[in-house]
Amino acid sequence: MTEIIDGEAVAADVRDAVAGEVTRLGDAGVAPGLATVLMSDDPASETYVSMKQRDCEEVGIESFHVEIDADAPASELYETIDDLNDRDDVHGILVQLPLPDHVDKRTVLRRIAPEKDVDGFHPENVGRLVAGDARFKPCTPHGVQKLLDAYDVETEGADAVVVGRSDIVGKPMANLLIQKSPTGNATTTVCHSRTEDLEAKLAGADIVVAAAGIPEFVDGSMLKAGATVIDVGINRVDADTEKGYELVGDVDYESAKDVAGAITPVPGGVGPMTRAMLLYNTVKAAGRQHDVEIELD
Numbered sequence: 001m002t003e004i005i006d007g008e009a010v011a012a013d014v015r016d017a018v019a020g021e022v023t024r025l026g027d028a029g030v031a032p033g034l035a036t037v038l039m040s041d042d043p044a045s046e047t048y049v050s051m052k053q054r055d056c057e058e059v060g061i062e063s064f065h066v067e068i069d070a071d072a073p074a075s076e077l078y079e080t081i082d083d084l085n086d087r088d089d090v091h092g093i094l095v096q097l098p099l100p101d102h103v104d105k106r107t108v109l110r111r112i113a114p115e116k117d118v119d120g121f122h123p124e125n126v127g128r129l130v131a132g133d134a135r136f137k138p139c140t141p142h143g144v145q146k147l148l149d150a151y152d153v154e155t156e157g158a159d160a161v162v163v164g165r166s167d168i169v170g171k172p173m174a175n176l177l178i179q180k181s182p183t184g185n186a187t188t189t190v191c192h193s194r195t196e197d198l199e200a201k202l203a204g205a206d207i208v209v210a211a212a213g214i215p216e217f218v219d220g221s222m223l224k225a226g227a228t229v230i231d232v233g234i235n236r237v238d239a240d241t242e243k244g245y246e247l248v249g250d251v252d253y254e255s256a257k258d259v260a261g262a263i264t265p266v267p268g269g270v271g272p273m274t275r276a277m278l279l280y281n282t283v284k285a286a287g288r289q290h291d292v293e294i295e296l297d
């Protein structure tokens with residue numbers, strides 16, 4: 001029987017643990033705060049940011065939201081970041097991606113104080129992750145790690161294939177999987193758009209992390225029987241539904257679910273975990289900024 005990996009349930013456990021730490025911070029006189037910055041008219045981005053605010057409310061984290069006109073000059077975003085960097089009540093800062101074309105992402109990500117970079121995208125934090133001394137693990141790969149751990153998926157000695165090489169998911173995911181740690185020690189292959197024979201790479205994979213951003217890119221015929229399949233894709237495709245779209249992953253769920261040993265659904269898999277790990281990083285950030293020990297593993 002294929003196990004369906006319940007991201008909502010594991011995320012709820014993470015939120016419970018985070019809420020406990022919010023209480024501990026409160027006892028120490030600290031109210032953890034997360035700032036979200038949205039500079040985009042994209043409806044999906046708006047949805048994600050409002051979900052993050054709702055999550056904060058649920059666990060008792062203060063949330064602050066700044067919206068910047070998508071046509072505004074980049075300087076407006078820089079000034080916003082500088083202000084948030086200086087504020088004592090803001091412990092984490094998330095600038096929602098993607099940004100408009102006239103705004104240089106690298107410059108923006110470097111401007112966020114590394115201590116408040118709860119996405120883990122600042123080059124200093126990327127470097128620390130690669131060096132095995134992460135300050136903040138990026139939320140999506142960290143969430144995947146938590147899912148694997150919650151379902152006792154053995155990574156040590158496993159052959160893992162990450163499909164996708166983005167800075168946000170593919171690269172940090174591969175890094176975590178190869179690290180010397182109880183949730184690492186996997187032999188990891190990273191595939192991408194220029195990979196010659198994806199099928200051959202996937203055929204031997206015990207763990208597949210699909211993060212290519214292409215709807216239903218991986219299908220069941222490519223998988224090894226019993227593989228653990230983690231679907232990071234959250235693609236909105238046009239459909240005859242109330243909203244006018246439906247969410248599909250990077251994995252063709254119907255064909256994959258009978259071959260896989262365990263699989264994450266979309267929605268309800270990795271997405272809720274990404275949001276939960278953002279709360280986790282925010283509480284960690286607040287603890288460090290106020291010298292309060294945070295007990296989250």
Ligand SMILES: Nc1nc(=O)c2c([nH]1)NC[C@@H]1CN(c3ccc(C(=O)N[C@@H](CCC(=O)O)C(=O)O)cc3)C=[N+]21
Pocket residue numbers: 047048051094095096097098119139234247266267268269270271272274275
């Ligand atoms: N600076 C930055 N940090 C991010 O972490 C970041 C970002 N920018 N830009 C966009 C992506 C995307 N992302 C999602 C997180 C959760 C869901 C999520 O919870 N999805 C639900 C369904 C959501 C729905 O119904 O539309 C699920 O999969 O069950 C989706 C998307 C974070 N991102």
